[in-house]
Amino acid sequence: MITAKGYGTKHSFTDLKPYQFERQEAGAHEVEIEVLYCGVCHSDIHQVKNEWSNTVYPCVPGHEIVGRVRKVGAHVNKHAVGDLVGVGCMIDSCRQCEPCCGGEENYCESPNSWLATYNGPMVPASQADGENIYGRDNTFGGYSDVVTVNEDFVLKIPAALKPEVAAPILCAGVTTYSPLKHWKVKAGDQVGVLGFGGLGHMAAKLAKAMGAEVTVFTRTKEKLDEAARFGFKGVLEDDNDALEKLAMSFDFMLSTVPEKHDINPFIELLKRDATICVVGALDTMKGVDNQELAFHRKNVSASLIGSLAETQEVLDFCAEHGIGPDIEIIPIQGINDAYKKVIKGDVRFRYVIDMASLKDEKDDFATF
Known part of the structure:
Protein backbone atom coordinates (compact mmCIF):
# COMPACT_ATOMS: atom_id res chain seq x y z
CA MET A 1 0.00 0.00 0.00
CA ILE A 2 1.02 3.63 -0.56
CA THR A 3 0.74 6.19 2.21
CA ALA A 4 -0.92 9.24 0.66
CA LYS A 5 -1.29 12.72 2.06
CA GLY A 6 -3.86 15.29 1.08
CA TYR A 7 -6.73 17.47 2.26
CA GLY A 8 -10.17 16.12 3.07
CA THR A 9 -13.14 16.41 5.37
CA LYS A 10 -15.35 14.02 7.28
CA HIS A 11 -18.41 16.27 7.58
CA SER A 12 -20.35 18.69 5.38
CA PHE A 13 -19.95 21.43 7.97
CA THR A 14 -16.18 21.25 8.56
CA ASP A 15 -13.28 22.73 6.62
CA LEU A 16 -10.88 20.65 4.57
CA LYS A 17 -7.92 19.59 6.71
CA PRO A 18 -4.67 17.62 6.30
CA TYR A 19 -5.56 13.96 5.89
CA GLN A 20 -3.44 10.81 5.60
CA PHE A 21 -4.81 7.66 3.96
CA GLU A 22 -3.74 4.64 1.95
CA ARG A 23 -3.90 3.96 -1.76
CA GLN A 24 -3.23 0.68 -3.48
CA GLU A 25 -0.01 0.36 -5.43
CA ALA A 26 -0.27 0.24 -9.20
CA GLY A 27 -1.74 -3.03 -10.44
CA ALA A 28 -0.91 -4.67 -13.74
CA HIS A 29 -2.87 -2.15 -15.81
CA GLU A 30 -2.48 0.91 -13.59
CA VAL A 31 -0.15 3.86 -13.28
CA GLU A 32 0.98 5.63 -10.14
CA ILE A 33 1.03 9.40 -10.58
CA GLU A 34 2.73 12.07 -8.51
CA VAL A 35 0.19 14.89 -8.42
CA LEU A 36 1.66 18.25 -9.45
CA TYR A 37 -1.47 20.38 -9.83
CA CYS A 38 -5.18 20.00 -9.19
CA GLY A 39 -7.90 22.38 -10.30
CA VAL A 40 -10.63 23.59 -7.95
CA CYS A 41 -14.03 22.89 -9.50
CA HIS A 42 -17.33 24.29 -8.20
CA SER A 43 -18.57 20.70 -8.06
CA ASP A 44 -15.85 20.04 -5.46
CA ILE A 45 -17.67 22.52 -3.23
CA HIS A 46 -21.08 21.00 -3.96
CA GLN A 47 -19.69 17.59 -3.06
CA VAL A 48 -17.79 18.61 0.08
CA LYS A 49 -20.90 20.35 1.42
CA ASN A 50 -23.16 17.45 0.38
CA GLU A 51 -25.33 19.81 -1.67
CA TRP A 52 -26.23 16.94 -4.02
CA SER A 53 -27.13 14.68 -1.06
CA ASN A 54 -24.82 11.88 -2.21
CA THR A 55 -21.47 12.61 -0.56
CA VAL A 56 -19.59 9.73 1.02
CA TYR A 57 -17.30 10.79 3.88
CA PRO A 58 -14.44 11.12 4.39
CA CYS A 59 -14.22 13.12 1.16
CA VAL A 60 -10.98 14.08 -0.60
CA PRO A 61 -12.00 16.19 -3.62
CA GLY A 62 -10.21 16.90 -6.88
CA HIS A 63 -10.86 15.69 -10.44
CA GLU A 64 -8.71 18.06 -12.49
CA ILE A 65 -5.41 16.30 -11.89
CA VAL A 66 -2.11 16.80 -13.68
CA GLY A 67 0.94 14.87 -12.59
CA ARG A 68 3.92 12.81 -13.61
CA VAL A 69 3.94 9.04 -13.89
CA ARG A 70 6.32 7.56 -11.31
CA LYS A 71 5.44 3.87 -11.60
CA VAL A 72 3.62 1.64 -14.09
CA GLY A 73 2.10 -1.82 -13.81
CA ALA A 74 3.55 -4.83 -15.58
CA HIS A 75 1.10 -4.70 -18.50
CA VAL A 76 0.85 -0.93 -19.00
CA ASN A 77 1.70 0.15 -22.56
CA LYS A 78 0.00 3.54 -22.94
CA HIS A 79 2.15 5.50 -20.48
CA ALA A 80 5.72 5.43 -19.22
CA VAL A 81 7.55 6.62 -16.15
CA GLY A 82 8.21 10.34 -16.50
CA ASP A 83 5.20 11.09 -18.73
CA LEU A 84 3.15 14.21 -17.94
CA VAL A 85 -0.45 13.02 -17.69
CA GLY A 86 -3.91 14.06 -16.60
CA VAL A 87 -6.88 12.48 -14.82
CA GLY A 88 -10.36 13.93 -15.09
CA CYS A 89 -13.71 13.07 -13.52
CA MET A 90 -13.67 9.31 -14.21
CA ILE A 91 -11.23 6.54 -13.32
CA ASP A 92 -13.22 3.56 -14.63
CA SER A 93 -16.54 2.49 -16.14
CA CYS A 94 -18.28 -0.81 -16.85
CA ARG A 95 -16.71 -1.08 -20.35
CA GLN A 96 -19.62 -3.30 -21.42
CA CYS A 97 -22.72 -1.15 -21.99
CA GLU A 98 -23.57 0.51 -25.30
CA PRO A 99 -22.22 3.98 -24.37
CA CYS A 100 -18.95 2.55 -23.03
CA CYS A 101 -18.45 0.39 -26.12
CA GLY A 102 -19.23 3.43 -28.26
CA GLY A 103 -16.60 5.60 -26.55
CA GLU A 104 -19.00 7.56 -24.34
CA GLU A 105 -17.96 6.34 -20.90
CA ASN A 106 -19.45 9.46 -19.30
CA TYR A 107 -22.90 8.04 -20.10
CA CYS A 108 -22.16 4.56 -18.73
CA GLU A 109 -25.47 2.72 -18.20
CA SER A 110 -24.31 0.14 -15.66
CA PRO A 111 -26.27 0.24 -12.38
CA ASN A 112 -23.51 2.19 -10.64
CA SER A 113 -22.54 4.35 -13.62
CA TRP A 114 -18.87 5.24 -14.07
CA LEU A 115 -16.38 5.23 -11.22
CA ALA A 116 -15.79 8.79 -10.07
CA THR A 117 -12.28 10.04 -9.36
CA TYR A 118 -13.52 10.88 -5.89
CA ASN A 119 -16.65 10.30 -3.81
CA GLY A 120 -17.49 6.71 -4.64
CA PRO A 121 -18.88 4.23 -4.17
CA MET A 122 -19.55 3.86 -7.87
CA VAL A 123 -18.20 0.34 -8.33
CA PRO A 124 -17.93 -0.57 -12.04
CA ALA A 125 -18.59 -3.98 -13.52
CA SER A 126 -15.10 -4.12 -15.04
CA GLN A 127 -13.35 -4.92 -11.79
CA ALA A 128 -11.21 -8.01 -11.43
CA ASP A 129 -12.99 -10.83 -9.58
CA GLY A 130 -15.96 -8.54 -8.93
CA GLU A 131 -14.13 -6.83 -6.09
CA ASN A 132 -13.43 -3.15 -5.52
CA ILE A 133 -9.95 -2.82 -7.03
CA TYR A 134 -9.55 0.46 -5.21
CA GLY A 135 -9.94 -1.31 -1.92
CA ARG A 136 -12.51 0.81 -0.10
CA ASP A 137 -16.04 2.17 -0.14
CA ASN A 138 -15.19 5.56 -1.62
CA THR A 139 -12.55 6.91 -3.95
CA PHE A 140 -10.27 9.81 -3.04
CA GLY A 141 -9.34 12.58 -5.47
CA GLY A 142 -6.52 14.85 -6.47
CA TYR A 143 -6.18 17.10 -3.45
CA SER A 144 -3.37 14.70 -2.59
CA ASP A 145 0.23 13.88 -3.44
CA VAL A 146 -0.37 10.64 -5.37
CA VAL A 147 -3.12 8.84 -7.29
CA THR A 148 -3.30 5.35 -8.80
CA VAL A 149 -5.42 5.04 -11.94
CA ASN A 150 -6.14 2.50 -14.68
CA GLU A 151 -4.06 3.42 -17.73
CA ASP A 152 -7.13 3.66 -19.99
CA PHE A 153 -8.45 6.58 -17.95
CA VAL A 154 -5.22 8.57 -17.99
CA LEU A 155 -4.79 11.37 -20.57
CA LYS A 156 -1.65 12.73 -22.19
CA ILE A 157 -0.82 16.39 -21.55
CA PRO A 158 0.49 18.05 -24.74
CA ALA A 159 3.91 19.65 -24.46
CA ALA A 160 2.47 23.00 -25.60
CA LEU A 161 0.26 23.24 -22.50
CA LYS A 162 1.63 24.32 -19.16
CA PRO A 163 0.66 21.61 -16.64
CA GLU A 164 -1.05 24.07 -14.29
CA VAL A 165 -3.12 25.46 -17.19
CA ALA A 166 -4.02 21.98 -18.41
CA ALA A 167 -5.58 20.96 -15.08
CA PRO A 168 -8.98 22.74 -15.39
CA ILE A 169 -9.31 21.60 -19.01
CA LEU A 170 -9.84 18.08 -17.64
CA CYS A 171 -13.28 19.13 -16.35
CA ALA A 172 -14.18 22.73 -17.22
CA SER A 303 -24.65 17.39 -21.22
CA LEU A 304 -22.45 15.56 -18.69
CA ILE A 305 -18.68 16.22 -18.71
CA GLY A 306 -17.27 14.42 -21.77
CA SER A 307 -15.79 11.12 -22.92
CA LEU A 308 -12.15 10.11 -22.61
CA ALA A 309 -11.68 10.72 -26.34
CA GLU A 310 -13.23 14.18 -26.08
CA THR A 311 -11.03 15.00 -23.08
CA GLN A 312 -7.91 14.16 -25.09
CA GLU A 313 -9.35 16.09 -28.03
CA VAL A 314 -9.91 19.26 -26.02
CA LEU A 315 -6.43 19.08 -24.50
CA ASP A 316 -4.96 18.82 -28.00
CA PHE A 317 -7.34 21.50 -29.32
CA CYS A 318 -6.27 23.96 -26.61
CA ALA A 319 -2.62 23.22 -27.28
CA GLU A 320 -3.10 23.73 -31.03
CA HIS A 321 -4.97 27.02 -30.65
CA GLY A 322 -2.93 28.39 -27.76
CA ILE A 323 -5.89 28.73 -25.40
CA GLY A 324 -6.56 27.68 -21.83
CA PRO A 325 -8.26 28.80 -18.66
CA ASP A 326 -7.16 31.89 -16.79
CA ILE A 327 -5.89 30.56 -13.49
CA GLU A 328 -4.66 31.62 -10.08
CA ILE A 329 -2.28 29.20 -8.39
CA ILE A 330 -2.79 28.65 -4.67
CA PRO A 331 -1.18 26.49 -1.99
CA ILE A 332 -3.29 23.69 -0.55
CA GLN A 333 -3.31 25.59 2.75
CA GLY A 334 -5.48 28.25 1.08
CA ILE A 335 -8.20 25.89 -0.11
CA ASN A 336 -10.88 26.83 2.42
CA ASP A 337 -10.52 30.55 1.66
CA ALA A 338 -10.58 29.69 -2.05
CA TYR A 339 -13.92 27.89 -1.61
CA LYS A 340 -15.41 31.00 -0.01
CA LYS A 341 -14.23 33.16 -2.91
CA VAL A 342 -15.58 30.73 -5.51
CA ILE A 343 -18.99 30.81 -3.81
CA LYS A 344 -18.92 34.62 -3.83
CA GLY A 345 -17.77 34.69 -7.46
CA ASP A 346 -14.54 36.50 -6.59
CA VAL A 347 -12.13 34.20 -8.48
CA ARG A 348 -10.96 35.09 -12.00
CA PHE A 349 -11.43 32.40 -13.25
CA ARG A 350 -10.11 29.11 -11.91
CA TYR A 351 -8.05 28.23 -8.87
CA VAL A 352 -5.36 25.59 -9.33
CA ILE A 353 -3.62 24.01 -6.34
CA ASP A 354 0.15 23.61 -6.45
CA MET A 355 0.38 20.25 -4.72
CA ALA A 356 4.07 20.81 -3.91
CA SER A 357 2.68 22.96 -1.10
CA LEU A 358 1.72 19.76 0.73
CA LYS A 359 5.39 19.42 1.61
CA ASP A 360 5.11 22.70 3.53
CA GLU A 361 2.23 21.44 5.66
CA LYS A 362 3.02 21.96 9.33
CA ASP A 363 -0.12 20.43 10.83
CA ASP A 364 -0.42 16.74 11.58
CA PHE A 365 -2.07 14.62 8.88
CA ALA A 366 -5.10 13.11 10.58
CA THR A 367 -6.47 9.71 9.62
CA PHE A 368 -10.11 10.60 10.50
Whole structure:
Protein backbone atom coordinates (compact mmCIF):
# COMPACT_ATOMS: atom_id res chain seq x y z
CA MET A 1 0.00 0.00 0.00
CA ILE A 2 1.02 3.63 -0.56
CA THR A 3 0.74 6.19 2.21
CA ALA A 4 -0.92 9.24 0.66
CA LYS A 5 -1.29 12.72 2.06
CA GLY A 6 -3.86 15.29 1.08
CA TYR A 7 -6.73 17.47 2.26
CA GLY A 8 -10.17 16.12 3.07
CA THR A 9 -13.14 16.41 5.37
CA LYS A 10 -15.35 14.02 7.28
CA HIS A 11 -18.41 16.27 7.58
CA SER A 12 -20.35 18.69 5.38
CA PHE A 13 -19.95 21.43 7.97
CA THR A 14 -16.18 21.25 8.56
CA ASP A 15 -13.28 22.73 6.62
CA LEU A 16 -10.88 20.65 4.57
CA LYS A 17 -7.92 19.59 6.71
CA PRO A 18 -4.67 17.62 6.30
CA TYR A 19 -5.56 13.96 5.89
CA GLN A 20 -3.44 10.81 5.60
CA PHE A 21 -4.81 7.66 3.96
CA GLU A 22 -3.74 4.64 1.95
CA ARG A 23 -3.90 3.96 -1.76
CA GLN A 24 -3.23 0.68 -3.48
CA GLU A 25 -0.01 0.36 -5.43
CA ALA A 26 -0.27 0.24 -9.20
CA GLY A 27 -1.74 -3.03 -10.44
CA ALA A 28 -0.91 -4.67 -13.74
CA HIS A 29 -2.87 -2.15 -15.81
CA GLU A 30 -2.48 0.91 -13.59
CA VAL A 31 -0.15 3.86 -13.28
CA GLU A 32 0.98 5.63 -10.14
CA ILE A 33 1.03 9.40 -10.58
CA GLU A 34 2.73 12.07 -8.51
CA VAL A 35 0.19 14.89 -8.42
CA LEU A 36 1.66 18.25 -9.45
CA TYR A 37 -1.47 20.38 -9.83
CA CYS A 38 -5.18 20.00 -9.19
CA GLY A 39 -7.90 22.38 -10.30
CA VAL A 40 -10.63 23.59 -7.95
CA CYS A 41 -14.03 22.89 -9.50
CA HIS A 42 -17.33 24.29 -8.20
CA SER A 43 -18.57 20.70 -8.06
CA ASP A 44 -15.85 20.04 -5.46
CA ILE A 45 -17.67 22.52 -3.23
CA HIS A 46 -21.08 21.00 -3.96
CA GLN A 47 -19.69 17.59 -3.06
CA VAL A 48 -17.79 18.61 0.08
CA LYS A 49 -20.90 20.35 1.42
CA ASN A 50 -23.16 17.45 0.38
CA GLU A 51 -25.33 19.81 -1.67
CA TRP A 52 -26.23 16.94 -4.02
CA SER A 53 -27.13 14.68 -1.06
CA ASN A 54 -24.82 11.88 -2.21
CA THR A 55 -21.47 12.61 -0.56
CA VAL A 56 -19.59 9.73 1.02
CA TYR A 57 -17.30 10.79 3.88
CA PRO A 58 -14.44 11.12 4.39
CA CYS A 59 -14.22 13.12 1.16
CA VAL A 60 -10.98 14.08 -0.60
CA PRO A 61 -12.00 16.19 -3.62
CA GLY A 62 -10.21 16.90 -6.88
CA HIS A 63 -10.86 15.69 -10.44
CA GLU A 64 -8.71 18.06 -12.49
CA ILE A 65 -5.41 16.30 -11.89
CA VAL A 66 -2.11 16.80 -13.68
CA GLY A 67 0.94 14.87 -12.59
CA ARG A 68 3.92 12.81 -13.61
CA VAL A 69 3.94 9.04 -13.89
CA ARG A 70 6.32 7.56 -11.31
CA LYS A 71 5.44 3.87 -11.60
CA VAL A 72 3.62 1.64 -14.09
CA GLY A 73 2.10 -1.82 -13.81
CA ALA A 74 3.55 -4.83 -15.58
CA HIS A 75 1.10 -4.70 -18.50
CA VAL A 76 0.85 -0.93 -19.00
CA ASN A 77 1.70 0.15 -22.56
CA LYS A 78 0.00 3.54 -22.94
CA HIS A 79 2.15 5.50 -20.48
CA ALA A 80 5.72 5.43 -19.22
CA VAL A 81 7.55 6.62 -16.15
CA GLY A 82 8.21 10.34 -16.50
CA ASP A 83 5.20 11.09 -18.73
CA LEU A 84 3.15 14.21 -17.94
CA VAL A 85 -0.45 13.02 -17.69
CA GLY A 86 -3.91 14.06 -16.60
CA VAL A 87 -6.88 12.48 -14.82
CA GLY A 88 -10.36 13.93 -15.09
CA CYS A 89 -13.71 13.07 -13.52
CA MET A 90 -13.67 9.31 -14.21
CA ILE A 91 -11.23 6.54 -13.32
CA ASP A 92 -13.22 3.56 -14.63
CA SER A 93 -16.54 2.49 -16.14
CA CYS A 94 -18.28 -0.81 -16.85
CA ARG A 95 -16.71 -1.08 -20.35
CA GLN A 96 -19.62 -3.30 -21.42
CA CYS A 97 -22.72 -1.15 -21.99
CA GLU A 98 -23.57 0.51 -25.30
CA PRO A 99 -22.22 3.98 -24.37
CA CYS A 100 -18.95 2.55 -23.03
CA CYS A 101 -18.45 0.39 -26.12
CA GLY A 102 -19.23 3.43 -28.26
CA GLY A 103 -16.60 5.60 -26.55
CA GLU A 104 -19.00 7.56 -24.34
CA GLU A 105 -17.96 6.34 -20.90
CA ASN A 106 -19.45 9.46 -19.30
CA TYR A 107 -22.90 8.04 -20.10
CA CYS A 108 -22.16 4.56 -18.73
CA GLU A 109 -25.47 2.72 -18.20
CA SER A 110 -24.31 0.14 -15.66
CA PRO A 111 -26.27 0.24 -12.38
CA ASN A 112 -23.51 2.19 -10.64
CA SER A 113 -22.54 4.35 -13.62
CA TRP A 114 -18.87 5.24 -14.07
CA LEU A 115 -16.38 5.23 -11.22
CA ALA A 116 -15.79 8.79 -10.07
CA THR A 117 -12.28 10.04 -9.36
CA TYR A 118 -13.52 10.88 -5.89
CA ASN A 119 -16.65 10.30 -3.81
CA GLY A 120 -17.49 6.71 -4.64
CA PRO A 121 -18.88 4.23 -4.17
CA MET A 122 -19.55 3.86 -7.87
CA VAL A 123 -18.20 0.34 -8.33
CA PRO A 124 -17.93 -0.57 -12.04
CA ALA A 125 -18.59 -3.98 -13.52
CA SER A 126 -15.10 -4.12 -15.04
CA GLN A 127 -13.35 -4.92 -11.79
CA ALA A 128 -11.21 -8.01 -11.43
CA ASP A 129 -12.99 -10.83 -9.58
CA GLY A 130 -15.96 -8.54 -8.93
CA GLU A 131 -14.13 -6.83 -6.09
CA ASN A 132 -13.43 -3.15 -5.52
CA ILE A 133 -9.95 -2.82 -7.03
CA TYR A 134 -9.55 0.46 -5.21
CA GLY A 135 -9.94 -1.31 -1.92
CA ARG A 136 -12.51 0.81 -0.10
CA ASP A 137 -16.04 2.17 -0.14
CA ASN A 138 -15.19 5.56 -1.62
CA THR A 139 -12.55 6.91 -3.95
CA PHE A 140 -10.27 9.81 -3.04
CA GLY A 141 -9.34 12.58 -5.47
CA GLY A 142 -6.52 14.85 -6.47
CA TYR A 143 -6.18 17.10 -3.45
CA SER A 144 -3.37 14.70 -2.59
CA ASP A 145 0.23 13.88 -3.44
CA VAL A 146 -0.37 10.64 -5.37
CA VAL A 147 -3.12 8.84 -7.29
CA THR A 148 -3.30 5.35 -8.80
CA VAL A 149 -5.42 5.04 -11.94
CA ASN A 150 -6.14 2.50 -14.68
CA GLU A 151 -4.06 3.42 -17.73
CA ASP A 152 -7.13 3.66 -19.99
CA PHE A 153 -8.45 6.58 -17.95
CA VAL A 154 -5.22 8.57 -17.99
CA LEU A 155 -4.79 11.37 -20.57
CA LYS A 156 -1.65 12.73 -22.19
CA ILE A 157 -0.82 16.39 -21.55
CA PRO A 158 0.49 18.05 -24.74
CA ALA A 159 3.91 19.65 -24.46
CA ALA A 160 2.47 23.00 -25.60
CA LEU A 161 0.26 23.24 -22.50
CA LYS A 162 1.63 24.32 -19.16
CA PRO A 163 0.66 21.61 -16.64
CA GLU A 164 -1.05 24.07 -14.29
CA VAL A 165 -3.12 25.46 -17.19
CA ALA A 166 -4.02 21.98 -18.41
CA ALA A 167 -5.58 20.96 -15.08
CA PRO A 168 -8.98 22.74 -15.39
CA ILE A 169 -9.31 21.60 -19.01
CA LEU A 170 -9.84 18.08 -17.64
CA CYS A 171 -13.28 19.13 -16.35
CA ALA A 172 -14.18 22.73 -17.22
CA GLY A 173 -12.67 22.33 -20.67
CA VAL A 174 -14.26 19.05 -21.68
CA THR A 175 -17.60 19.88 -20.03
CA THR A 176 -17.98 22.81 -22.42
CA TYR A 177 -16.16 21.30 -25.42
CA SER A 178 -18.37 18.19 -25.53
CA PRO A 179 -21.68 20.01 -26.16
CA LEU A 180 -20.06 22.48 -28.57
CA LYS A 181 -18.84 19.50 -30.57
CA HIS A 182 -22.05 17.48 -30.23
CA TRP A 183 -24.22 20.33 -31.54
CA LYS A 184 -21.66 20.97 -34.30
CA VAL A 185 -20.78 24.57 -33.54
CA LYS A 186 -18.93 25.94 -36.55
CA ALA A 187 -17.43 29.06 -38.03
CA GLY A 188 -19.98 31.86 -38.34
CA ASP A 189 -22.42 30.48 -35.76
CA GLN A 190 -23.86 32.81 -33.15
CA VAL A 191 -23.18 31.25 -29.75
CA GLY A 192 -24.45 32.54 -26.41
CA VAL A 193 -22.79 31.61 -23.12
CA LEU A 194 -24.70 32.07 -19.85
CA GLY A 195 -22.38 32.73 -16.94
CA PHE A 196 -18.76 33.81 -17.15
CA GLY A 197 -16.95 31.86 -14.46
CA GLY A 198 -14.69 28.82 -14.67
CA LEU A 199 -16.89 27.00 -17.17
CA GLY A 200 -18.22 30.05 -18.98
CA HIS A 201 -14.92 31.63 -19.90
CA MET A 202 -13.65 28.28 -21.23
CA ALA A 203 -16.85 27.82 -23.26
CA ALA A 204 -16.42 31.27 -24.79
CA LYS A 205 -12.76 30.68 -25.65
CA LEU A 206 -13.46 27.30 -27.21
CA ALA A 207 -16.43 28.53 -29.25
CA LYS A 208 -14.38 31.46 -30.53
CA ALA A 209 -11.55 29.11 -31.52
CA MET A 210 -14.13 27.09 -33.48
CA GLY A 211 -14.92 30.25 -35.44
CA ALA A 212 -18.17 31.21 -33.73
CA GLU A 213 -19.32 34.70 -32.77
CA VAL A 214 -19.66 34.64 -29.00
CA THR A 215 -21.93 36.66 -26.72
CA VAL A 216 -21.62 36.32 -22.95
CA PHE A 217 -24.60 36.79 -20.61
CA THR A 218 -23.80 37.68 -17.01
CA ARG A 219 -25.41 39.20 -13.93
CA THR A 220 -22.66 41.66 -13.02
CA LYS A 221 -21.01 44.66 -14.60
CA GLU A 222 -17.62 43.33 -13.47
CA LYS A 223 -18.04 40.15 -15.50
CA LEU A 224 -19.26 42.24 -18.42
CA ASP A 225 -15.97 44.14 -18.30
CA GLU A 226 -14.06 40.86 -18.11
CA ALA A 227 -15.86 39.57 -21.21
CA ALA A 228 -14.92 42.73 -23.09
CA ARG A 229 -11.29 42.28 -22.02
CA PHE A 230 -11.32 38.87 -23.71
CA GLY A 231 -12.92 40.32 -26.83
CA PHE A 232 -16.41 38.91 -26.33
CA LYS A 233 -19.71 40.73 -26.67
CA GLY A 234 -21.48 40.99 -23.34
CA VAL A 235 -25.05 41.47 -22.15
CA LEU A 236 -26.43 41.85 -18.64
CA GLU A 237 -29.00 39.12 -17.97
CA ASP A 238 -31.56 41.60 -16.63
CA ASP A 239 -31.24 44.05 -19.54
CA ASN A 240 -34.64 43.35 -21.09
CA ASP A 241 -34.15 45.80 -23.94
CA ALA A 242 -30.92 44.12 -24.99
CA LEU A 243 -32.48 40.66 -24.72
CA GLU A 244 -35.45 41.72 -26.84
CA LYS A 245 -33.13 42.89 -29.61
CA LEU A 246 -31.42 39.48 -29.63
CA ALA A 247 -34.62 37.43 -30.06
CA MET A 248 -34.29 34.50 -32.50
CA SER A 249 -30.61 35.19 -33.19
CA PHE A 250 -28.55 32.35 -31.67
CA ASP A 251 -27.61 29.03 -33.27
CA PHE A 252 -26.59 27.53 -29.93
CA MET A 253 -26.57 28.57 -26.29
CA LEU A 254 -24.71 27.02 -23.37
CA SER A 255 -25.69 27.64 -19.76
CA THR A 256 -22.75 27.32 -17.37
CA VAL A 257 -24.52 28.81 -14.34
CA PRO A 258 -23.73 26.47 -11.39
CA GLU A 259 -27.11 26.69 -9.67
CA LYS A 260 -30.83 26.52 -10.40
CA HIS A 261 -31.85 29.36 -12.74
CA ASP A 262 -34.52 30.43 -15.20
CA ILE A 263 -33.58 29.73 -18.83
CA ASN A 264 -36.88 30.92 -20.35
CA PRO A 265 -35.58 34.41 -21.28
CA PHE A 266 -32.77 32.76 -23.23
CA ILE A 267 -34.94 30.22 -25.01
CA GLU A 268 -36.51 33.22 -26.71
CA LEU A 269 -33.08 34.12 -28.12
CA LEU A 270 -32.72 30.84 -30.01
CA LYS A 271 -33.29 30.51 -33.72
CA ARG A 272 -35.72 27.92 -35.01
CA ASP A 273 -34.36 24.38 -34.44
CA ALA A 274 -31.62 25.74 -32.18
CA THR A 275 -30.64 24.30 -28.78
CA ILE A 276 -29.85 25.62 -25.33
CA CYS A 277 -27.75 23.14 -23.35
CA VAL A 278 -27.35 23.24 -19.55
CA VAL A 279 -24.02 22.05 -18.17
CA GLY A 280 -23.49 24.13 -15.03
CA ALA A 281 -26.29 22.89 -12.78
CA LEU A 282 -27.51 19.43 -11.79
CA ASP A 283 -30.46 20.83 -9.84
CA THR A 284 -34.07 20.47 -10.95
CA MET A 285 -34.53 23.40 -13.32
CA LYS A 286 -37.49 25.74 -13.36
CA GLY A 287 -40.20 24.84 -15.83
CA VAL A 288 -39.84 25.98 -19.43
CA ASP A 289 -42.36 27.64 -21.70
CA ASN A 290 -43.29 24.78 -24.00
CA GLN A 291 -45.21 27.13 -26.27
CA GLU A 292 -42.00 28.99 -27.07
CA LEU A 293 -40.31 25.67 -27.79
CA ALA A 294 -43.13 24.29 -29.92
CA PHE A 295 -43.74 27.33 -32.10
CA HIS A 296 -40.11 27.37 -33.27
CA ARG A 297 -39.09 23.74 -32.71
CA LYS A 298 -36.46 24.81 -30.22
CA ASN A 299 -34.66 22.38 -27.95
CA VAL A 300 -33.61 22.31 -24.28
CA SER A 301 -30.94 19.77 -23.43
CA ALA A 302 -28.07 18.99 -21.08
CA SER A 303 -24.65 17.39 -21.22
CA LEU A 304 -22.45 15.56 -18.69
CA ILE A 305 -18.68 16.22 -18.71
CA GLY A 306 -17.27 14.42 -21.77
CA SER A 307 -15.79 11.12 -22.92
CA LEU A 308 -12.15 10.11 -22.61
CA ALA A 309 -11.68 10.72 -26.34
CA GLU A 310 -13.23 14.18 -26.08
CA THR A 311 -11.03 15.00 -23.08
CA GLN A 312 -7.91 14.16 -25.09
CA GLU A 313 -9.35 16.09 -28.03
CA VAL A 314 -9.91 19.26 -26.02
CA LEU A 315 -6.43 19.08 -24.50
CA ASP A 316 -4.96 18.82 -28.00
CA PHE A 317 -7.34 21.50 -29.32
CA CYS A 318 -6.27 23.96 -26.61
CA ALA A 319 -2.62 23.22 -27.28
CA GLU A 320 -3.10 23.73 -31.03
CA HIS A 321 -4.97 27.02 -30.65
CA GLY A 322 -2.93 28.39 -27.76
CA ILE A 323 -5.89 28.73 -25.40
CA GLY A 324 -6.56 27.68 -21.83
CA PRO A 325 -8.26 28.80 -18.66
CA ASP A 326 -7.16 31.89 -16.79
CA ILE A 327 -5.89 30.56 -13.49
CA GLU A 328 -4.66 31.62 -10.08
CA ILE A 329 -2.28 29.20 -8.39
CA ILE A 330 -2.79 28.65 -4.67
CA PRO A 331 -1.18 26.49 -1.99
CA ILE A 332 -3.29 23.69 -0.55
CA GLN A 333 -3.31 25.59 2.75
CA GLY A 334 -5.48 28.25 1.08
CA ILE A 335 -8.20 25.89 -0.11
CA ASN A 336 -10.88 26.83 2.42
CA ASP A 337 -10.52 30.55 1.66
CA ALA A 338 -10.58 29.69 -2.05
CA TYR A 339 -13.92 27.89 -1.61
CA LYS A 340 -15.41 31.00 -0.01
CA LYS A 341 -14.23 33.16 -2.91
CA VAL A 342 -15.58 30.73 -5.51
CA ILE A 343 -18.99 30.81 -3.81
CA LYS A 344 -18.92 34.62 -3.83
CA GLY A 345 -17.77 34.69 -7.46
CA ASP A 346 -14.54 36.50 -6.59
CA VAL A 347 -12.13 34.20 -8.48
CA ARG A 348 -10.96 35.09 -12.00
CA PHE A 349 -11.43 32.40 -13.25
CA ARG A 350 -10.11 29.11 -11.91
CA TYR A 351 -8.05 28.23 -8.87
CA VAL A 352 -5.36 25.59 -9.33
CA ILE A 353 -3.62 24.01 -6.34
CA ASP A 354 0.15 23.61 -6.45
CA MET A 355 0.38 20.25 -4.72
CA ALA A 356 4.07 20.81 -3.91
CA SER A 357 2.68 22.96 -1.10
CA LEU A 358 1.72 19.76 0.73
CA LYS A 359 5.39 19.42 1.61
CA ASP A 360 5.11 22.70 3.53
CA GLU A 361 2.23 21.44 5.66
CA LYS A 362 3.02 21.96 9.33
CA ASP A 363 -0.12 20.43 10.83
CA ASP A 364 -0.42 16.74 11.58
CA PHE A 365 -2.07 14.62 8.88
CA ALA A 366 -5.10 13.11 10.58
CA THR A 367 -6.47 9.71 9.62
CA PHE A 368 -10.11 10.60 10.50
